[in-house]
Amino acid sequence: MRLLTVLLCFISLSTIASSDSTITYSLPDTVKPVSMVVDITVTGYGKKEAFAGIGTKSVKLYVEKNKKEHLVSFKFPEASKTIVRGRDVRMKKAQLEWKFDWQLNTTYKLMLATATDTAEKFSIVSAYIFLPAEQKWKLIGTCRMKDEVRPLEDLKAVRSTGKASRMDVSFSNVMVQTARGWRRLDDTKQPVPSPAVPPLANVDSVYQVQADKDLIDVATGLGAIKAKENIEGVYYEIINPGSGTSFTAKDSVSVRYQLRLLGSQEVISGSETEQYTFMLGSLIRGWQLAVPLVKTGGKIRLVIPSGMAYSIRTRSPKIPPNSVLVFDIDVLDAKPAAK
Template sequence: MKYLLFGILGVIFWMHAITGFSQKLASAPLPISANTKLSSIVTTVKTSLLEQGKKGKLGIATNQSKLYLNVSKKKSSIVFEVPRASTLLSSGLQTSVGSKSSVSWDFDVKKEGQYKLYIATASDSAENFIVYSGYIYFPELNKWKIIASFRINGSTENITSANTFNSYPTTATLDDLFIDSWGQRDSGPWLKIKSNALQNPILTPLSDIDSTEQSQLDTYLIQKAIESKQTDAIQFKDGLYFTLMKTSSKLELVHMTDTATIFYKGYVIGTDIVFDQTSKETRTFPLSRLIRGWQIGLDNTHIGDKIKLVIPSGLGYGIRTRSPKIPPNSILVFEIETVDTKPKK
């Protein structure tokens, strides 16, 4: 009964979502089983099959979101919509915010013959909210662009149903246009929805088309935070900012190839919302498996030091939807105390 209700709600959302299409709309459900809940979905759309000089929309819609190409005679764009969104968490560079639930980005759809459309989610059951993010992938550049990330309060419902759709006049069928669709569960494994590919999609780490401009923006924002006394991490090292909160008398150094036992606290700059921390017990990590900012920041510090790191998004989680409390392109602050290390064998 629960899954039937999800299906009905998905259909209702889909019928609402397609209102406003003036051209004839073709749509087809993707075969997602009723008991499967996906944290993300990706599909490949072949724009090389579109005849020039016409207009229409084509993309993917889920029970909570819609990501599509809006193609006209003079310009084209990609649009990400989350109708039930409570908050726009972040948007990509040079995007246009239509409302709190819609963001678009203008680009020349004819530059490449196909694109990947990717919708990712991250939910927080304790605080009862979910984040939806939309991306586009440029195969020839091997780069991704984030369009936007939205938060829906009062729901943790991820992807339970999805449709591909097209209103662009063409003789190509939906099966011709959408050639490679995969879904990912919370636990990580990819599920083939509709694909002839033998290999699972490889999406992470997402290579950002705007990485240079985003790095410049992050530097500007960190400098403003320093000037306004929002942070005391004013020393600079290989792309990040830091300050020593406690200096150890021990001589042993930390190396980025070590496995480190630590206390830590992490939050987004400019907020007091802690997204992760240790309490009374330490945690142990191989530094080689952690974000680049940790490796740079802890390398050549002393065991027993406590350091505050201000990490630009490019040395953190970048444009990934890594956590419901870490929006894409977040500048992160970590306070880390190294208790012990073990060298790599």
């Protein structure tokens, strides 16, 4: 099968007939996209409600306009559960909406990203828009879909049509991310650019810092966690300082660890018995800052705000965007990085 089947002739939807409102992208069964990104530029619209965006049989991400306002809308099946909602995003039945005065003749990026648990047969899907003026991403929200393990199948670009409800729009830089990296889906032969700025660049990051701190303060006040000291916002409790060697974020460490989300007792990663070896400098910022506070043989508990962890990225099916992480870490050994 060819990598791409374009059912319509042109990537610019503003020039096609009103009955042709969808472009469908077909991928081989062996290709499992985890993200889809497209540049969208609206050049005009009718007097009634209109929309344009990307989606699949399960989820849709559109820019919309109605008589009163412009919106960015994330739509998903009614049986899905909303697990994360971006700042100032309102929730409707099977839909999240963000009031945003998007402009004509301005190019925005739309992104759908997913993480799947094949064992438990569910996926989470997150929706984002990249704001060119701020050069940052906005998280619209994340839903959890049960019994869905390939939520980004049947990829489409869609716009509304009709004299009064038309949306004149062009799509470009249509790409999917797979285990092997980003690949282009449109007909151009241009090089494959990855998204210019990763979702870690978050327009709501300042707000989220305070929201995470408030959650941690509540958990501390209730006695759910005892990690009260902090280093650059990463809270920690030294359970055993260790008596071995000191190390830095430039070194390799061997550890046992367990990861939970703040407020949950479920271990979602790690083990009490299995040993893991990492280059500390390649891990999330929270580990780099706080793990070197103990020596080898030591144990430390970390409570890491989302901005020092995975921020708004859709990293894992059990780690939604904006998650505050709790780690219990036993440091077994440390070695200088090989030169």
